Every structure is written in structure tokens, then in C-alpha cells.
Amino acid sequence: MPGKFMNIDGKTVLVTGGARRVGAELVRAFAAAGADIRLHVRRSRDEAGELAAVLPAPERCRILTADLAVPGEAAKLFEACGPVDILVNNASMFEPGELAAGPEARDREHFEVNFWSPLALMRAFAAQQLREGAVVNLLDQEVVHGSARGGAYALSRRALADATLEFARELGPRNLRFNAVAPGPVLPPAWLPGGKMEKTLPTLPLRRKVGLADLAEAVLFLCRNDSITGEILCVDCGQHL
Template identity: 30%
Template sequence: MKIDLSGKTALVTGSTAGIGHAIAKGLAGSGASVVINGRGQDKVDAAVRKLEGSGAKVRGIAADVSTAAGCKALVAALPDVDILVNNAGIFEPKGFFEIPDEDWIRFFEVNVMSGVRLSRAYMQGMLKRNWGRIVFISSESGLNIPAEMIHYGVTKTAQLAVARGLAQLTQGTAVTVNSVLPGPTMSEGVETFVKDLARQNGQSVDEAAANFVRQHRPSSLIQRFASVEEIANMVVFVASKEASATNGAALRAEGGIVNTIA
């Protein structure tokens, strides 16, 4: 199967690094014109240069999508897209009794409202053109709420609900809305987290990563962290024309952590 996204414009939020950057690279490699997004202009410019070196059609827009003003500015700079990947997100291990209201609100604004606002802005145009793809990057933590970061898990569950609700609005059209659920993935942010664990426990990074999976995700079938490219591959397919019958789905790329047949 050859995925060809030529002529399609894709916006990937939070794509200066990690899973988002891998998704942007994958979409660009399939022919899409890709817009990189991040909060800081310097990081956006660096991410654009990195992809431009491979001959990709890419440009960048710096905007903080965790705010209504940032989303408004992004939409003003990019009025229409064919593919929207709501990837921007944050995580932080913290005990429930230490999570203040401010953290709950911040996580909800970044992880949930960014996707709500941008979907509201772009989905109507997709419906009018009768083609479009919206993909929410959720997490297996949306199904298995992690005790070490309940606030994060709750926002990832909320993403699943938003995506499914939006999919209901596409009935009878060629627009689809889906979620992709990564498991532990070795992005730059997670790599920093694992390195901190390694230092704290006097372990190598590989030992710390393996121990994390054994202790915190013991049901994992692959028994390792996924690569960012493995998650991006799923997203590129969901964004493709070939995925036209996949709609309203929560697609698991979590290594078999969720112990269910559906």
C-alpha cells in the first residue's frame, strides 16, 4: 500500500519534537504539505529546518495552543487544513493529593481544550469540502488511569470522548475523526524522565526503562517503550485516503498493555 497525501495540508500541534515531530515527518514523507507548531519561534524554526533538509514541504507557525488566543492566532495564520493532528500535550507524575486545582486546569487546557478549539475551527471547512481527517493523540492512560498521574489520565479519557462525539457529526461524509492511543514511547520528554529515574536509582537508562515497563505497565506484550516512529506510522495511516472506513475509533498503538480483546 502506497499512501499518497499530495495536495493535502496537515497541521500537527506540538510538533517541534517527540511523537509530534515524527508524525510531521511521516506525513511530509507521504506528500502532505505540513505545518509545524510549537510555542517558541526558535524551536519551530529548528524543526522546520530539520524536515526541510529531507526535501519535505513544510512551514512553521509558533502559537501556544493551550490558550484561546494562541489557537485564534494559529487559525488566523492557517485558515484551512485537510488533516489536523491534535498532538500537543503535557504529562507529569505527581501524587493525587499533591495536584492543586491549577495543575488540573493547566492539563485540561493543554491536553483537551487545544484539540476542542482547533477542531471547532477546522472541522466545518472539512465538512463543506467533504474530506478531512482529525486525529487526537490520546494514550493508553485514558483507559488505564495511572495512579501516579491521575490528572493526565483524565485528560486522555476526555480526548477519547471528544473525538468520538465529533465523529458522530461526520455521518455520511468523507471526514473522519479518530484517536490514537500510544503506550510508553521514547520521546525526548520521556527519555529525560527515564534518565532521571536512572540517576535516582543508580541504574543505566536501559535498566530504568525496562524496570518502568515491568513495574508500571506489567501487562505490556512488547515489554519495551515504543519508538516515536512506530506511533507516527499509525497516525499517517489514519490520516490517509486508505483509512476511509476507519471513523470514531480509538486505535491502540500501546504494545498490548490494555488487556482486552476490543
């Protein structure tokens, strides 16, 4: 018997951190699939407006502002969205630093953005009365497989990975699915010296960086496939091997 797939056309999708980089590619992919977009930003409202203007149906994209480093803002964001069929937790923060060195304020901010706010959004998502729904959390291949040393960043991302699996177990009977994508090298972060990411690519089995379109397609695949939950999918050109 053929499998059943979620039809994204007409669904409402919330993408956090959706104005730039990976988030913008996700917004473009969901809009192309016919979704109504709830595009969250922290400060990049102008960039979000420019992105919305070039989507197939700009009028179906709402831009919402929230600082996910502030406790309680995530719940307010979800309430402002209205009903949400698909949640994509893409927003994150990273500042280099060792856990032993602190400072505590920075570590707490990492956890608020990378764990507590996504958790609040997942809880609000689960509180809806949906017949079906999908959540995809964006993680980090190096964190998931334990090769990254990133202090509070690494701890907060691993906590979100564990929460993804726990929500999948708890809410599967309600046909709510929770998955994650763990990317490898996609775009170099602003703090990384120029060319450093490119120098690592020959060490990967596929010898290249992850394409933005490939990453977005993986997210849409996990949203569509009704038989997949509790999966952390590495999209990393084989970096985890």
C-alpha cells in the same frame, strides 16, 4: 469492491507540537507521503527550522508559533494555517500531581493544552467546507484504559478521548473522520528517572518499546482509511492487555 483511501499527497496537515520527539516523527512521515506541513511549536522554533530543512521539500513546511496554554491561541493558530485537510493533535503537557492537592492553575493549564485547545482546533477544522477530512488525536494508552493516575492530566486526556468519539458520531455524515492513537512506551519523558521505562518493557507482551516509525504509520493509516472513524487504536506493544 476495493475500499477508497485518502491520498495524503498534496494534502495540508497541521501537526501540533511538531518539532520534537513523536511530533517530529509525524512531520517526517507526512512530508515523506507528500503532504504540505503546518508545523506548530510553542518555543522550539530553532528545532523546527532544523527539522524543516531536512524534509523532502522544505519549502512546503510552514512553522507556526502558538502557546496552547493560553485560551484563544488555538483558534488563531488554525486561522493562520489556512485550509487544513488533516489535523493531528499531538501537543500535550504532563506534570505529576494529585487532583486533590491542586494547585488549580496547574490543573487548568492541563485542561487548556490537553483538551480545550484540541477541541478548539477540531471545531475550527469542522467549520471548513471539506469533501473529506481526517483528525487524529494522540492520547495515552494508560489513560484510555484507566490504569494511569495522573490527576488533571488523566482527566483532560480522557475528555479528549470522549470528544474524539463524539465528533466522529456528529460529523461522520459529512465524511469527516475523527480517530485517536493511544501509544504505550515510546520515549521516556524528561522527568522519569533514567532506565525506569526500560525496566517495564519485559512486562509487555511484545517485550519492547513502541517504535517511532510504527506510531507514525498508525497515524497515517487512520488518516488514509476512509472506513475508520471513532476508533482509539492502541499502539503499545500489548501494554493494554
